[in-house]
Amino acid sequence: MTVAPQDAAGGSGGIAPGTVIVVGSLDGLPRPAALTALSSGVHARWSRGPQTAEGADGTVSLDGVTIADGRLLRSGAELLQVWGGREPAPFAHWWGRHARQASCAYVWHAPTERLVVLPDALGGATVFVHEVGGVQVLSSDYAALIGMLDDLGLRPEKDLMYQVERTVFGSGGLYETSHVGGRRVPTFTHLDITSGGLREVRYDVAPSLDEPRSYYEGLATVRADVLDSIAVIAAAPTEERIAHLTGGFDSRMVLGAILEAGVQDRFEFFCSGPPESRDREVADGLARTLGLVRSASAGLVPQHVGSFSDQQLALLGYTAGMSNVGPTGTEDPLDVIAAGGGYGELFRSFYTHAITGQGPAPWADGRALMTAMVGSAPDQGILSPRAFDLLAGRLTDVLTSIHESGVPADFVGDVYYSDVRNRYHMGATSLSWSRVGARVNPLYSVSALQAACELPGMARRANVLGYDLLESFGHDLSRYPFDKDRSSIEYRRQRRPRLGLPFPEGQVTWSVKPARPTSGPAPAPMSAERREIVLKRAKALDIIFWQSVNLESTQAVLRRVIEQTDLSTYAEVVNVSYLQDLARTGTWNRSRVRHLYWASTMLMWFGDESRL
Secondary structure (H helix, E strand, O other): OOOOHHHHOOOOOOOOOOOEEEEOOOOOOOOOOOOEEEEOOEEEEOOOHHHEEEEOOEEEEEEEOEEEOOEEEOOHHHHHHHHOOOOHHHHHHHHHHHOEOOEEEEEEEHHHOEEEEEEOOOOOOOOEEEEEOOEEEEEOOHHHHHHHHHHOOOOOOEOHHHHHHHHHHOOOOOOOOOEOOEEEOOOOEEEEEEOOEEEEEEOOHHHHOOOOOOHHHHHHHHHHHHHHHHHHHHHOOOOEEEEEOOOOOHHHHHHHHHHHHOOHHHOEEEOOOOOOOHHHHHHHHHHHHHOOEEEOOOOOOOOOOOOHHHHHHHHHHHOOOOOOOOOOOOOOOOOEEEEOOOOHHHHOOOOOOOOOOOOOOOOOOHHHHHHHHHOOOOOOOOEOHHHHHHHHHHHHHHHHHHHHOOOOHHHHHHHHHHHHHHHHHHHHHHHHHOOOOEEEOOOOOHHHHHHHHOOOHHHHHOOHHHHHHHHHOOOOHHHOOOOOOOOOHHHHOOOOOOOOOOOOOOOOEEOOOOOOOOOOOOOOOOOHHHHHHHHHHHHHHOOOHHHHHOHHHHHHHHHHHHHOOOHHHOOOOEOHHHHHHHOOOOOOOHHHHHHHHHHHHHHHHHOOOOOO
């Protein structure tokens, strides 16, 4: 049985839809329930529950959680206290400078009849806008936005190109929304809304990033931001405080900040995967070395919803097709803080090898850029030649626009990552989970972009900023093993690597708290022989353990969906023969596994007109 998240959340349980704003005349349109008139031409459907609060000077609503004013804000009441009835314009710029984490504040100032919509400066909480039928509908909760359009009789079509882009890149962004006609508000931008209409306003922190500043000043600011976030997270009252710890670099930086702040006893540390996985080997080794308490719970996990394919479809359905990473929408609120290593990618170059910025016209050959990023040319992957060219054209346009805005050529790929992929992946996931508990990323720092830009491309590729930050926290953390060699040749040309240290033998200390359910549907009992095969395949293909576990069942789902689907509907943008091969192949690599999971879910969601 498939549970639609929008239905599950409509009752007493599940995640309440977020606040939605409608700007423009509603003449001739249906009047949706719970839509409140704020002023002439401005209406709001406020999120119900603790996200929204009313005060003497107006109404506020907080989507997600944020760190501001020296504390972790998790409710409308706490936002109301911080706002204190201040004039909207100066408060908006204060928020842009101080709010850290993927979050969006809605502040209605009744005396001036002005509404400001305040996403965090890095746009982790992306505000989306659809303009149709003479109105502008906007929200940081895209599913709630689409629900409002449906209530207004203006429901847009699903955009297949968004799903295809998500399948090959891992997220959307070149196509901005999963439904036709939507757009995103740029980073470092908030909305100012009155009866006269909607204006996009740049936060005043944006131009300050262009001011001359040394790399070391930037590094010091990043360090201060991270340590402040750790202190706030450690002090926040909660039933459970989890830090995610893997074999990778970013969670190591978070661990370093926790140790530097001396608050490791206030956290329990979680790592997913079987004990034989490299992530677990490293996490357990660090726990033994540093006396950390390990937890069997991630803190925030999706509720079980039917079969594995039902679960994947529910994840995509909760976001109205924007992402399938996060909750299903059926979860109840939890008093949990889960800290991860998100935003660590801003410290280094993510797309450097594909988007080098070299040559007289580095963005002109969109097809070459696409091939470098996707790893296959037209007719060799899941994209049709037409879809390949459409994405290549948009990629060229976006990169050219970034460069023409004054960004150095060798930093264009970094800005593309921060302005697009990071928002759709890390920002969106954190925001979604913060509607259940508090999903925080201590590495969130606007100054990380500025500090990284002060380094040449080679130093960014080598993750010099990340290593410098990690070394500043001490505790020899760079000397202990990672999941793989993180010290590249380029790094060793700029910093002398320190002598490695082994993990000591011994026992891991585990939390005595009752463990929450593990992520995803409960797996069927697995024989020792089957487990060995699955684990060996996961390591060989460099895929997540659960992807290896569910590979055959997901392939069976894809075969069934293909049998029930007229694939000619998708032929313009999908390589149908490749899709059919995925359904019957026994030959896998990491990309093909990713395509299998995303394609099966995409076809199920796109073909189900009952889902928004």
